Amino acid sequence: MHTEIYLDANATSAVHPAAIAAAALAMRDCYGNPSSSHATGLKAKAMLDGVRALARRVLGAGQGKLTFTSGATEGIQTAVLSALCEIRARRARGETTGDLLLYGATEHKAVPESLAHWNALLGTGLELRALPVDADGRHRLDVLRELAPRAAFVCTMAANNESGTISDLAGIEALLRECAPTALWMVDSVQALGKLTLDLAATRIDYAPFSGHKLYAPKGIGMLYVREGAPYTALMMGGGQEAGQRSGTENMSGIAALGAVLAALDDGASFRTHAQLVRMRERLAAALRAALPGIVFNAPFEHSLPTTLNFSVPGLAGKELLDLFDAAGVRVSAGSACSAAKAAPSYVLTAMQLAPWRCAAAVRMSFGPMADDALIDAACERIARCGAALRASCLIPSATPAQDSDGVVQLGVDGACTWLVLDAASRTCAIINPLAALAVRIADQVRCQGYRVRAVIDTHGGAGDGRAALVAALGGQLAGGISHEALGWPVLDDEATLDNGQVASALMFGTRVLARVAHASGASYLFGERSAAGLAAGDVRFAFTGPDAVIQELAELVSRKTIVCPACEAGSLPCTTLVAERGGAAPPANPLAMQLEAHGLERFFNDHPDALLIDVREAYEHAAADADHWHGRAVQSVPLSRLADRLSVWLRAEERPLVFFCRSGARSVKAAQCLHRLGYRNAWHVAGGVALGAMLPQAA
Missing domain, CATH: 3.40.250.10 (Rhodanese-like domain)
Structure with a gap:
């Protein structure tokens, strides 16, 4: 279709060309085991030591330990295990420890889940407590001051992967020094590498895990910083590699690749400056504001990474925006890639106490510090195309009338269906089984397309809330001066004779007719081409029914090719026919x-x-x-x-x-x-x- 614009760098990044070359070199020429004492092994060990020294310098590790891991999750597990083993040992020695495992409410799920796992496995019996955040996503220091004296272990993050919010680590550190001098402290630093200045040895941070694939290194390589003197328990035991800190033969190609990224970070010229990244974010934000009226950014830019934008758009679901951007070749996400498969509002934004619609509809756009103006130019052009596509579809306000819609349209929420019957020639429509959740959208769409609503009707009782919500949203767009029956059907003089001779109340749409068929449980509506004789079964194109298809009542009135449009999807499929519902169709293919x-x-x-x-x-x-x-x-x-x-x-x-x-x-x-x-x-x-x-x- 077109080239890809990748704006999901907080999930993962492309691998730096220098990292690819370094990994290939390590596999080709430096393939030795660094634990071997021969020349090939010594060459590998020299490379390993060189990358470690570079990492220590970039992180400001001082005399702290720097261990290569498989990624941030392993680093988090190791830090949690180390902290909880130390707390258990202190208690065994009769020392006083806190009783809380305190973690930020917006932490990556790897943190609270690791805490719960090791707390149960080690039998430490500590209480897990989430430290709340404010509306900007920053930790509530007032609550921390209250809870810190009870804290045995505190877990926060340098910057949030979903919102981009940068934590006030200096404020947290000051409170811990004052109120919890013996509590251990882990800072998830995954999103900090390459985006924030790091000088770990100058802080009180005990543990800082990092992940290579968030900054142009391949997946499967990471680092764990441990402050000098901080307790440590190895997660993996065996051959004693990494000075006994992490057994298992080192991932030499991954370490070499990470070294190339760290070298690029260290040279001060390969990556964009903070000011450059801020300007890029502003350009993206301006393009989004122009394309998506009403857009709300969910974290203030002054407290956020310059590479992250988290936003919501009124009236548009997050999935709709993801599908739209993906169609345009722009790769964005709804939040953490680790939880993308779970259809739930963002727990990060929920913790920030943002409006439910913002939490459910949030989209994250993120880029890395290697981004250039060409990428931002292309992204802004695609964003403008997305806005134009939404306007043409009447999903956002448009000054230009949308293309005519004619026929039947299905909308739905969680398997429930709303049906729109549109007649372009007369610019009129009817809406069947409206859902309250869709009321504003439907009203905006018919307003944008210049349609007058002839009827808002249900097929069954108990669905009145949706009809009432839509009638309210439509306002003057609903044809007035007409009385209505219980399910919203307008009382009119028009009639149509059906195939069984029944005379039905009808709404005329040019050459087509919508006829009402009453049942004990409600009503069905038949839509098709009218003739001088009325509405013949063979001319009925659509039959709109309640949640339970009324097979017997419709059998004489429609044909085997009439499309049945139920109030709920038929077996997770959009529509059906009477033949299929009665078992007359062959079973679907594998x-x-x-x-x-x-x-x-x-x-x-x-x-x-x-x-x-x-x-x-x-x-x-x-x-x-x-x-x-x-x-x-x-x-x-x-x-x-x-x-x-x-x-x-x-x-x-x-x-x-x-x-x-x-x-x-x-x-x-x-x-x-x-x-x-x-x-x-x-x-x-x-x-x-x-x-x-x-x-x-x-x-x-």
């Missing part, structure tokens, strides 16, 4: 049987020249991606939210091969499965979507 690999697309299209390649990402993603062609093939945009609308056409036409794709394959497989369930067997999806397909050579 997911693997409908799967295509991106590298096989050219052959597939050569064998099926009439096949359609369909992007099921939402319209704003498709626009941001500029994805009119993929692998040399023309692309149609059929968002998953419009799948039901297009299905009503595909099921009534001659079957042809359909190949769906999205970002990762999660949505495209859903589209293919839906078609298979409805009896359309010539449907496929691209495994891995554009995320993996982009790794392959593309046709011109």
